[in-house]
Every structure is written in structure tokens, then in C-alpha cells.
Amino acid sequence: MSTRDNILRRLRRGRDGWRSRGPSAVDERRPDAEVFADYPQGSEKAVEQFETKLAALNGRFYRAADLGEAARTLEDILAPLGGERFIAHEGSLIREVLAHLPELAWRIDGEEMLAATSDAFSAYAAGISEATALVARTGSVALNSRDAGGRRLTVLPPIHIVLARRTDLLPSIDAALERLGGDDLWSNAVLITGPSRTADIEKILILGAHGPKELHVILVG
Amino acid sequence: MAPSLEAQFHKDAAIKAGDLTHRDKILRAIGVNDEKIEALKASQFRDWEAARKLAGEIKDEAQARLPELLESFERGINARGGKVLWAEDAAEARHHVLEIARRHNARSFIKSKSMTTEELDLNEFLEGAGMKVFESDLGELIVQLAGQKPYHIITPAMHMSKDDIAKLFHEKLGSDRDAGAAELTMIARRLLRKEFVSADVGVTGANFLIADEGAVVVLENEGNARLAMACPRVHIAIGGIEKVLPRMSDLALFLPLLSTSGTGQQVTCYNSIVRGPRAEGEADGPEHFYVILLDNGRSRLYGREPFRQALRCIRCGACLNACPVFRAVGGHTYGTTYQGPIGSVITPHLRGNGQWHHLPYASSLCGSCTSVCPVNIDLHHLLLENRRDADERRELGRFWPLAMKAWAWVMARRERVEWAGRLARWGEGLTPLFVPRRKRKRIPPLARRSFAEEWRRHEHSR
Amino acid sequence: MSDRTVSLFIPCLVDQVYPEMGWAMVRVLRHLGYDVDYRPDQTCCGQPAFNAGQWEEARQVAGHCVKVFGDAATVVCPSGSCTAMIREFYPRLFEDDPSRTAAVRLGPKVREFSEFLHDQGAGDQLRASLRARVGFHNSCHGYRELGLRDEARSILERVDGLELVEAPGEPVCCGFGGLFSVKYDSIAAAMASTRLENFMKLEIELLVSNDPGCIMHMRQEAAENGFEPEILHLAELLERALNLKPAHA
Numbered sequence: 001m002s003t004r005d006n007i008l009r010r011l012r013r014g015r016d017g018w019r020s021r022g023p024s025a026v027d028e029r030r031p032d033a034e035v036f037a038d039y040p041q042g043s044e045k046a047v048e049q050f051e052t053k054l055a056a057l058n059g060r061f062y063r064a065a066d067l068g069e070a071a072r073t074l075e076d077i078l079a080p081l082g083g084e085r086f087i088a089h090e091g092s093l094i095r096e097v098l099a100h101l102p103e104l105a106w107r108i109d110g111e112e113m114l115a116a117t118s119d120a121f122s123a124y125a126a127g128i129s130e131a132t133a134l135v136a137r138t139g140s141v142a143l144n145s146r147d148a149g150g151r152r153l154t155v156l157p158p159i160h161i162v163l164a165r166r167t168d169l170l171p172s173i174d175a176a177l178e179r180l181g182g183d184d185l186w187s188n189a190v191l192i193t194g195p196s197r198t199a200d201i202e203k204i205l206i207l208g209a210h211g212p213k214e215l216h217v218i219l220v221g
Numbered sequence: 222m223a224p225s226l227e228a229q230f231h232k233d234a235a236i237k238a239g240d241l242t243h244r245d246k247i248l249r250a251i252g253v254n255d256e257k258i259e260a261l262k263a264s265q266f267r268d269w270e271a272a273r274k275l276a277g278e279i280k281d282e283a284q285a286r287l288p289e290l291l292e293s294f295e296r297g298i299n300a301r302g303g304k305v306l307w308a309e310d311a312a313e314a315r316h317h318v319l320e321i322a323r324r325h326n327a328r329s330f331i332k333s334k335s336m337t338t339e340e341l342d343l344n345e346f347l348e349g350a351g352m353k354v355f356e357s358d359l360g361e362l363i364v365q366l367a368g369q370k371p372y373h374i375i376t377p378a379m380h381m382s383k384d385d386i387a388k389l390f391h392e393k394l395g396s397d398r399d400a401g402a403a404e405l406t407m408i409a410r411r412l413l414r415k416e417f418v419s420a421d422v423g424v425t426g427a428n429f430l431i432a433d434e435g436a437v438v439v440l441e442n443e444g445n446a447r448l449a450m451a452c453p454r455v456h457i458a459i460g461g462i463e464k465v466l467p468r469m470s471d472l473a474l475f476l477p478l479l480s481t482s483g484t485g486q487q488v489t490c491y492n493s494i495v496r497g498p499r500a501e502g503e504a505d506g507p508e509h510f511y512v513i514l515l516d517n518g519r520s521r522l523y524g525r526e527p528f529r530q531a532l533r534c535i536r537c538g539a540c541l542n543a544c545p546v547f548r549a550v551g552g553h554t555y556g557t558t559y560q561g562p563i564g565s566v567i568t569p570h571l572r573g574n575g576q577w578h579h580l581p582y583a584s585s586l587c588g589s590c591t592s593v594c595p596v597n598i599d600l601h602h603l604l605l606e607n608r609r610d611a612d613e614r615r616e617l618g619r620f621w622p623l624a625m626k627a628w629a630w631v632m633a634r635r636e637r638v639e640w641a642g643r644l645a646r647w648g649e650g651l652t653p654l655f656v657p658r659r660k661r662k663r664i665p666p667l668a669r670r671s672f673a674e675e676w677r678r679h680e681h682s683r
Numbered sequence: 684m685s686d687r688t689v690s691l692f693i694p695c696l697v698d699q700v701y702p703e704m705g706w707a708m709v710r711v712l713r714h715l716g717y718d719v720d721y722r723p724d725q726t727c728c729g730q731p732a733f734n735a736g737q738w739e740e741a742r743q744v745a746g747h748c749v750k751v752f753g754d755a756a757t758v759v760c761p762s763g764s765c766t767a768m769i770r771e772f773y774p775r776l777f778e779d780d781p782s783r784t785a786a787v788r789l790g791p792k793v794r795e796f797s798e799f800l801h802d803q804g805a806g807d808q809l810r811a812s813l814r815a816r817v818g819f820h821n822s823c824h825g826y827r828e829l830g831l832r833d834e835a836r837s838i839l840e841r842v843d844g845l846e847l848v849e850a851p852g853e854p855v856c857c858g859f860g861g862l863f864s865v866k867y868d869s870i871a872a873a874m875a876s877t878r879l880e881n882f883m884k885l886e887i888e889l890l891v892s893n894d895p896g897c898i899m900h901m902r903q904e905a906a907e908n909g910f911e912p913e914i915l916h917l918a919e920l921l922e923r924a925l926n927l928k929p930a931h932a
Contacts, residue, residue, distance in 0.1 A: 004307040007462065007516050011288045014524020021285040030275065032473055037267045053487075089504075114504035118418035118452045138477070138487050150504030151451035155444050173488070174473035180494070181434065181469050187301065187500040187510075188450065191476070191492040196444040199484075200360035200376065202383050203253045204402040209359060210410055210417075211444020211491065231867075238873035248877075255852075545856045549873040583867050585860025585874065586734065588827035589853065608736030617736070625732050629740035632695070632726045633747050642699060663868050663903050665700055672693050672702035676721050 032172035038137055040171050046136035047219070050169060053139025057194030058207055059215040070163065070220045071100030074128070077161060077216050078104065084125035086157075087113055089149025091130040093163050093220065114149050121152050126159035127212075132189070133176040134169045134217065140193040141217060142176040144186035151188050160192075160212040166221035226556060227579040233554040234583065243380065243551060250379050251542045257485035258539075265477065265487060276478050277597030280533035283432075283465050287523065290432035290465045291514065297435010301497030303510040310517050311341045317513050318343065318424075318457060319350055325455050325509060327352075327421035331413070333439070333446035334358035335426025336374050336536055337459050339558045340517055343424070355416045357445035359409050366393045372552035374559060375483050375538035380551060413445070423449030423507070427460025428479065428535070430512075434469045435496060437512055440479060442490040450495060456507040458495065462514050463523075463532040469494075475535065482595040483537040518571035527606055531566045533596040540590035540600055546583055555580065562590035562600045569607055578611035635673070642671050688718040690752060692760035692793065695727040696895045704895055707918035708761050708796055710927040715805055725751045730768040733776060734861050741776055749773075749786050758793040761918055763825025763894050764861075766795040771828045795825060797835035797893050797917055805838065811924035812843035818887040818912070819847060820878070820901070821854040822894035835893050835917055842924045848885045855881070859900035875904035883910060890914045 001009075015021070033039045040046040051061040060077075064070035074097060078086065086108045088094055098105060108128070113120070129148035131141045141162050145151050154160055170176050173191070180189045196211030207213050224232070237243055262269040283290060295305040308314035318341075321327070330352055332338065344365065347354045356365040360377035364370065367389055371377035378386065383402055390396040396408050425446045429438040437458045439446045450456045466475060472492075480486045499506030523529050541547045541561030552560040557568045557580070565580035581604040590600040611617055631637045646667055653661070670678075689712060697705045709719050729744035748769070752758050760766045770790040777783040794802065819839065825831040839847050858864060858874025879901060882890055890912050892898050902914050915923075 002307070003309045003313060003516075006309065007307055007514075007520055008288045008291065010516075010520040011291075011462075011523055014520060014529075015285070015288070017524055017526075018529075019526055022281050029279070029468075029470060029474070035267060035272055035275075035474060036265060036477075038265055057490075111504075122414065122418060140488060145503050145506060146500065150499075151447070151506050153504070155447045155451055172473070173476060174470060177469055177473055185500060185502070187495065187497045187503060187506055189494045189496075190447065191488060193486075193488050193490050193492075195490070196442070197490055198359045198406055198443050200358070200363065200378055201381075201386055201402040201405060203250055203376075204383070206403050206406040208410070209406055209443035209445070210357065210413065210448055234867065235869035238869045244873070244877070259852075545858065545874050545877070546870055549870050549877070581736075582863065583870065585823070585856050585858055585863045585871070587823035587856035587860070589823075589856065592827060592853070605734065605736075608734070609738050610736070612736035612738075621735060622737060625735050625737045625740050629729075629732050629737070629743050632729070632744040635724045635726055638695075638698075638726050645699075660865065660868050662907060663864055663871065663900070665899060665903060667699050668702050670702065672698045672705040673723055673725075675702055675706070676723065680721070 032137070032174040036137060036172065040136045046169055046171055050134055050136040050139055053137070054194065054217060057139055059139065059194045059217060062216065062218045064218055064220045067096050067220065068100055070097045070218050073218050074161065075101060075104060078126065081125045085109060085123065086126045086128060087124045087153055088128035089114065089130065089153055091147060093130050093165060094128060097163060097220070114153065118152065118156065121156050124157045126161055127153040127157040128161045128163070129154050131162050131164040131168055133179050134164050134219070135173055135176050135191070136169055137172040138193055140173070140176070140191045142180060142189065142191050144180060144183065145188040146183070146186040154190070154192070155211045158208065158212055159214045159216070161216045161218070163218050163220060166219065169219065226576050230554060230556060230579055230583065234550040237550045237554050244549065246380060246382060247548055247551060250376065251548065254485045254542065258481065261481050261485055261487065265481060272474065272478065273595050273597045276474060276595060277533060279466065279471055279474070280596050283467050284523070284529065284532060286467065287462070287465060290467060291462060293432045294430050294435050294465060298497065298512055300435065301500070303497045303512060305512045305514060308513055308515045308517070314341050314459065314513050314515050315343065315346045318347070321455060321457060321511055322352065322422060325421065327455060329353040329416070329420045330422045330424055331355050331357050331416050331420035331449050331453065332424040333426070333441060333449045334361050334377070335424070335459060336371070336558060337426050337461050337515055338424065339371060340515065341459070355413060355420070357413050357417070357449060358441070358443060359406060362409055362413070363389065366390070370553065373538060373541055374536055380553070417448045417452050420453045422455040422457060423453040424457045424459065425449055427458045427464055427512070429472065429475060430460055430465045431469050431472070431494070432465050432467050436469065437495045438472065439493045439495070440476070440489045440491070442484070444491060447491050447493055450493065450507065451505065454507055455509045455511070456495070456498070457511045457513060459513045459515060462516055462519050478595045479535050479537050482539040482593070518573055521573060522567065522570040525570065528566070528570055528603060530598055531563065531603060533598050534563050534567070535596055537595055539593040539595060543589040543593045545587065545589065546585065562604070566600055566603045566607060569611070575614060575616045578607070578616045581607035581611065639673070686756070687716060688720050688756065689799070690720045690722060690755040690758045692752070692758050692765060693725065694760065694762045694765045694895055696899060697761060700899065701895055704761055704916045704918055707916065707922040708759070711918055711921045711925065712759065714925055714927055715808060720755070722751050728765045728768040730765065731861055733768065733772060738776055742780065745773060745776060745786065746782060749782065749789050752789055752792070753785055755792060759796055759799045760793055761796045761893070761895060761916060763795050763822040763829055763831060764896055766793050767824040767828035769793045795829060795831065795893065797838060798829070798831055800838050801834035806841040809838070809841050809921070809925070811841065811921060813920065813924035814844035815888045816846045816848060816886065817889045817891055817920070818882045818885050819849060820857060820890060820892040820897055822892060822897050823854065823856050825893055826854050838917070838921070839891070845924070848887055850881050850885065857897045857901050859896045861896065864900055871900065872904055872907070875900055876908055879904060879908065879910045882912070887912050889920065891917055891920045893917050
């Protein structure tokens with residue numbers, strides 16, 4: 001018999017010896033609105049809360065009224081990086097925003113470089129991706145490996161810039177999970193909450209342990 | 222002959238308990254988070270007590286359906302091109318890892334933090350097999366460089382000061398003797414970045430296994446686990462079979478619950494959900510994805526009432542922080558993979574060799590652990606049950622069981638108490654012959670007369 | 684027996700080491716107008732064997748206790764730990780035992796001393812005064828097994844001149860734990876020392892607790908590390924604050 005079968009058989013036999021199984025498969029879940037005291041009330045409150053939470057985690061939040069303003073914001077974020085190169089996953093929103101930045105376009109690599117070696121990837125100063133969802137309650141960005149240009153773009157470069165539409169802002173984690181779960185195609189998803197951090201030395205907070213040192217979120221619309 | 226585990230524990234505990242520098246370091250480290258955690262429970266949850274009760278119930282449901290949920294998890298992973306491997310014990314899990322390495326001509330490993338891999342002594346094993354292994358979590362890297370085991374399941378280097386670490390990095394990596402925390406972190410970042418981009422295999426743990434979707438969930442703050450599952454050609458996730466949650470949607474509660482109790486964060490910086498290797502149409506990601514499901518004593522614990530409740534544990538470390546014994550003796554003293562109250566509850570069962578019964582006794586049963594557990598495990602009562610279990614298995618030697626039998630015999634009749642009391646008063650002067658001074662200091666002298674005798678004298682004449 | 688009759692549960696530690704704590708309780712109860720019933724056959728609740736893992740032996744002793752107090756209406760006990768043993772642990776100890784019903788029935792009748800005073804509204808009747816800055820050590824068994832929160836505090840606050848000062852946060856264990864403090868005396872001592880240091884920072888003159896076990900352990904540690912404030916049982920403090928003369932010297 002295989003190890004798999006042995007383990008499963010032992011579990012089933014063990015379970016037979018229990019006094020009682022308790023409520024099996026009872027759906028005890030509650031929506032986040034009932035569990036969390038800081039569940040955002042109303043959509044303007046949600047934007048405010050996202051901003052506050054992200055700021056408290058040393059992330060940067062920008063609200064852009066339209067694509068043009070989003071483009072200018074992106075330009076401002078990238079401006080201090082002089083001659084550095086960037087990589088972006090050109091989803092529909094990013095493509096529309098970059099269309100406003102023709103003079104920057106030559107410094108931003110796209111699709112053709114997403115599969116480059118990790119070594120080559122390490123040269124990029126910033127990665128630009130789209131969010132699957134933003135979570136207002138916790139200030140988190142949810143994204144997946146298919147719609148954000150793979151796994152490395154959002155973690156290897158020292159700066160991560162996220163673009164999202166107003167409709168991507170959801171109140172809490174339950175809604176974000178539902179949206180992620182509705183897509184069958186990705187292999188890896190992540191809930192990102194602030195820039196990379198560690199407190200392993202005397203509980204002192206240090207940003208940029210292994211992942212991005214900076215996280216910028218631009219909300220369009 | 223090596224001292225017994227119990228004797229070793231006694232010795233190490235006495236040394237650490239008397240070490241005030243150690244105590245202050247630990248109390249400071251725990252104190253920093255304590256207030257943050259309590260404040261966050263209150264501000265984030267409508268009702269923390271209800272939330273942890275609910276979490277316990279969901280874990281119970283997962284337990285009641287465990288074999289079926291594991292099968293569902295396996296189907297999900299395999300359907301997306303991953304491969305689930307089962308391991309009876311540490312040796313079989315190590316064997317799987319080595320086989321995978323050989324199959325894919327791998328020479329180098331980069332690991333993110335995982336207590337389950339500590340059960341396997343994976344680093345030593347892989348190094349012995351000629352592989353290069355790097356721990357990438359900063360705390361884990363520190364203890365790896367120091368040649369130690371993690372001190373605490375969440376904060377592996379809790380026992381080391383900034384200065385200790387600067388000295389260690391200076392010796393091992395040639396950095397500045399007086400580097401600060403930020404500098405030390407950047408040294409680790411630079412050192413490991415090279416390894417991330419070149420390693421063949423990334424190894425992570427698994428905080429949760431999601432049964433309905435077939436997904437592995439990994440929580441972290443540094444980004445090292447994300448890199449370990451983004452850059453190398455092969456990703457191996459290793460998780461205990463008890464880590465199952467029935468539904469993806471359960472994460473809405475469990476992500477904040479674990480982060481709040483573990484580190485005082487609403488959610489940790491990165492919560493990754495992995496369903497497979499790189500999918501068709503994706504830009505990157507590992508070509509191969511394996512999940513090793515480890516039993517290593519868990520199914521034995523699963524079959525035992527009431528102990529199986531301990532399999533609810535999500536390894537947040539809250540019971541360690543709350544435990545006054547842990548605070549006094551520190552993590553290494555336990556000599557176990559899992560320290561503190563949860564370790565004392567599960568180790569005797571997981572190891573199953575009758576040599577860990579001293580741990581359940583090393584507790585004042587104060588119950589602090591139980592009151593902070595986010596999945597509502599009745600930890601201190603399980604310690605009591607463990608003691609009974611050890612007695613039933615005759616693991617306790619001769620002295621204490623006999624002493625307790627004698628005590629119970631006396632206490633079963635008042636006349637015997639009277640006689641024993643008289644005898645004890647008469648013989649009290651002889652205790653220095655039997656009881657070492659250190660222990661005598663803990664016991665005050667007997668009263669001249671017992672309360673019962675005084676009552677007879679004074680109240681009968683009333 | 685009148686409905687003002689209460690039966691005394693005298694823990695073995697009080698019986699053999701601290702009878703004065705038992706007397707203090709007797710005097711306070713009588714002062715409040717209760718008839719005190721003492722059952723001379725009593726021995727112990729059985730907790731030492733229970734905590735040692737020897738439940739068969741614990742059942743022998745506990746069974747005796749159930750017999751002695753079976754027909755009592757109210758039992759008052761100066762220890763949160765013994766009260767918890769009877770009320771919270773007997774149901775488990777006697778789970779598969781024929782005498783389970785009697786053991787379970789005893790539980791709710793046993794009241795920890797501060798709990799009893801509080802429930803009886805005794806605070807209002809107390810005309811007690813004691814000028815002192817006092818710290819309170821809530822026993823873990825009282826706090827976490829019985830859920831005692833403000834019972835002792837509500838009594839202490841009614842004592843004129845008494846200033847109650849408290850360490851913030853959850854009560855921390857003093858390290859007693861019965862058998863634990865004998866087996867692992869070095870850990871237990873370190874815990875007591877940390878606990879007393881925290882009280883020292885509060886600059887108290889008296890430390891009061893509701894459990895003889897904690898008190899014994901802390902007194903022994905105090906003697907070692909020079910902790911000066913006197914450590915008293917709540918009953919002893921009240922006896923003093925009520926100026927109750929001992930019935931015998």
C-alpha cells in the first residue's frame with residue numbers, strides 16, 4: 001500500500017474512534033461585514049480607508065481623476081529614477097495610461113521581456129502592474145500572476161507601482177478572494193499589504209527586506 | 222551516556238531561568254508586540270472571542286472532513302500540473318526532496334521560513350547530500366549562520382540582540398562590526414538576491430492548504446517566499462496534513478486571524494496563494510510544483526481524543542509569547558521543533574517515544590496560552606490530559622507515582638491526615654537530610670497545629 | 684441549619700501551614716453574620732494528584748470530598764484553585780464514573796471567598812478601614828477557570844483608606860502551580876521573582892491575594908529576594924481592616 005493510502009486509512013480509522021465528529025460541513029462562515037469592526041461603510045469611505053491603511057504601512061497612494069492624471073502621476077514617481085529602466089505588464093489600463101507618456105515609453109519594457117532571466121530582470125528599477133482588486137479594509141492590493149505579468153515583475157524590482165480602476169476597489173478580503181477565485185487561469189495570486197518588511201532584529205521595522213522597498217498605488221477614476 | 226531529555230531540560234531551564242539578561246531581552250521583544258496585538262484585536266474585530274471561536278469551529282469542520290479534504294486538495298493541485306507527494310515521516314519527506322532534486326538536476330536550494338521543514342532537519346540533510354541551501358528569511362538566516370535552531374516559531378532570532386547579530390555577520394560575512402538593523406537587513410538582501418536568481422529549487426512551507434481550489438497559502442513579510450516561488454525552476458511546498466481549510470473563502474478570516482495573533486499586523490505583507498506551476502500563457506513561474514504532505518505523527522494525534530484538538534493550531538506563536546514559562550526558559554530549552562505550550566501539548570504525541578512527558582509538567586497551568594489562542598485550543602487543559610496520558614503509559618518513573626499514591630491514601634481519611642500531620646511535625650527537622658536546600662526554600666514550615674486541631678480545641682468549648 | 688449557614692472548605696495548605704488564613708475567614712464570615720459550619724472529616728479536593736496526572740488517586744480524594752460536603756448548602760473556600768478543582772474539573776475527573784452526578788452537583792455550591800462576599804453584597808456591610816497602598820494578585824485559577832474578575836476588587840475598594848494599585852493587563856502567573864513549583868523550582872522561582880518585581884514597581888505596602896498557594900510561593904520568594912511588603916490573604920486583610928480580635932492567641 002502507498003504512503004498516501006496508509007495515511008488516509010489511518011485518518012479514517014482514527015476518526016471512527018472519536019466520541020463525536022461535531023457539526024460536519026456546517027457552514028459557519030460569516031461575511032467580513034459581520035466579523036470586522038473596521039469594515040468600510042460606503043464607497044467614498046472605502047477610498048479614504050484604503051489610503052489611510054496603505055499610508056500607515058508606508059505605501060504611497062495617489063488618486064487620479066482620469067488617464068491623463070494617472071500618466072502624470074506615474075511620470076512623477078519615475079522621475080527621480082533618472083536613466084533607469086522599468087518593466088510593465090501592459091494590461092488594458094496600463095496601455096491606456098502609457099499612451100499619454102510617449103516620451104517615457106522607450107524606457108519601459110513590456111511583454112517581450114517578461115520571460116527574461118531573473119538576472120536580467122534584476123536590472124529593472126521598477127515594475128508596473130495592474131491590480132485584480134484593492135482591499136479598502138486592510139489597504140491591500142490583490143493581484144494574480146496572469147494579469148500582472150507573471151510572478152517576478154511584482155517582487156523583484158525595488159519599486160512596485162500598481163494601477164487600479166475605481167471598480168477594482170472592494171471593501172474587504174472576502175470580496176477580493178471571490179474575485180480572484182472567479183478566474184480559473186492564474187497559478188499564483190498574492191495579497192500585498194505595504195512594501196516588503198522585516199522586524200526580525202530586535203523587532204525593529206526595516207522596509208525592503210527582500211521584496212520591493214516602495215509600493216505605489218494609483219487609483220484611476 | 223547522554224543525559225535524558227528530561228534531565229537536559231531541567232539543567233537548561235535552571236540556567237536560563239537565572240539569566241536576567243536573557244529574561245530582559247525576551248520580555249522586551251514580547252512586550253513590543255503585546256500591546257499592538259491587544260489593540261489590534263479590539264480595533265479590527267467586532268468580537269475577538271467570537272472570531273476565535275468561529276475559527277476553532279472551522280478548523281474542527283476541516284478535521285472532521287480531513288481525509289476527504291486532503292483528497293480534494295490533491296485533485297486540485299494535480300489538475301493544474303502540480304504534484305502532491307505524501308510522506309509518512311521526516312525520512313520519507315527528505316527522500317522526496319532529494320528525488321525531486323535529482324530528477325531536475327538541481328544543486329542549489331533557497332528556502333523561505335517553514336517550521337515544518339525544521340521537523341525534517343532539511344538543511345543538514347541537503348548539505349550532506351552535496352546541495353547548497355540558503356535560508357532566506359532574515360531570522361532564519363541569522364540562526365542558520367549561528368548554527369542554531371529557531372528560538373521561536375515566529376521570531377527565530379528573538380534571543381539575539383542587534384549587537385549579537387552584527388557580531389555574527391561580521392564573523393561570517395565580513396560586514397561592519399557595528400552595523401545597524403537596516404544595514405544588516407540590506408546585507409542579507411544583497412547576499413540572498415544572488416542566490417534567488419540562481420537557485421534551482423525554491424522551498425516554502427504552507428500556512429494553509431485550501432481543499433476546494435487545491436491551493437497552498439504562504440504568509441510572510443519579507444518577500445523571500447514570493448521570490449522562492451517566482452525565480453527557481455522548481456517549487457516545493459512542504460506542509461503538515463493538518464493545515465487544511467475547507468474553502469478558499471475561509472482565508473477571509475484566517476489571514477487576519479493568524480497575522481493579528483502572530484505579529485500584530487492586520488494582514489502580513491504578502492499572502493501568496495499558489496495553485497500550480499506556471500500556467501499556460503503566464504510569463505514566468507516554476508516549471509515544476511510539488512507539494513509534500515507530511516504526517517510525521519499527526520495522524521496518530523488525529524485519532525486521539527481529546528488531544529486531536531491541538532491539530533487546529535495555525536502556528537501563530539501567541540501561546541509562546543503569553544507563557545510565563547517560555548518567558549523564563551526561552552525557546553531553545555525545550556529541545557523541540559515547536560516550543561512553548563503548543564509544543565508541550567503536541568511533542569509527546571508527535572514523537573510518540575515516551576521521552577517528552579516532562580514538558581507537560583513544565584507548566585504552572587496558568588491558562589494564559591488558552592486565553593490567547595486564536596483557534597481556541599484548550600491548551601492548558603490538554604497539558605493536564607497529557608500528564609494523565611503519561612501516567613497511564615507508565616512513563617513517569619517510580620518516585621512521583623508512588624509519592625502521589627501515598628499522598629492519596631493519606632488524604633482519603635481524616636484520621637490518616639492527623640497521623641501524617643503529627644509524623645511530619647515530628648520529622649520536620651529531618652527534611653534537610655532528604656530535600657535539597659534549593660527546594661526547601663520553596664516550602665514553608667508547618668504550622669504548630671493544623672486548623673482541624675485548633676478548631677477542636679477552641680470551638681468545642683464555645 | 685439556617686440559611687445563613689456556610690460550610691468551610693479548608694484547603695490542605697491552610698489546614699497544615701496557614702491555619703490563620705482559615706481563622707481569618709471564619710472571623711470575617713461571623714462578623715458578617717454567618718453561621719460557620721466546619722466539617723472535621725474534610726481533607727483535600729484532590730488537585731495535587733489530578734495535576735500530577737494520577738486521576739485514579741485524585742478520584743479517591745475527591746470522592747471523599749464529595750461525601751463530606753454532599754449535603755452542604757453553601758461551601759466557602761479561601762482558594763480559587765480548590766474551588767476551580769471542584770467546580771470546573773470534577774466533571775471531567777468523574778466523567779465515566781458512577782459517582783459523577785454527586786460530584787457535578789457539588790460544584791455550583793462551592794464559592795470562592797471573594798466571590799461569595801461579592802455575590803452576597805458584603806461590600807455594603809463592611810465598615811472596614813486600613814490605610815495602605817495595596818497590590819492585588821489575582822490567582823490564575825480564579826481568573827481563568829472561574830472567571831473571577833472584579834470580585835475581590837469590589838470588596839477591597841470598600842475598605843476605607845485602602846488604595847488599590849494594579850499592574851496593567853492580564854494577571855500574570857506567580858509561578859506556583861502546585862507540583863510545578865516543586866518539580867521545576869528554578870522556573871517557578873524566576874516567575875515569582877518577575878511577578879514580585881512588577882509589584883515592587885507599584886510601590887505598594889501590602890500585597891493581597893485570594894489563593895493560599897500563590898501566597899505561599901510569593902512569600903517564599905519574597906524572603907529570598909528582599910521583597911518587603913507583607914503578603915496577605917484577602918481574609919487576613921479584612922480581618923485586620925475590620926479590627927477583629929482573634930478568638931484565641
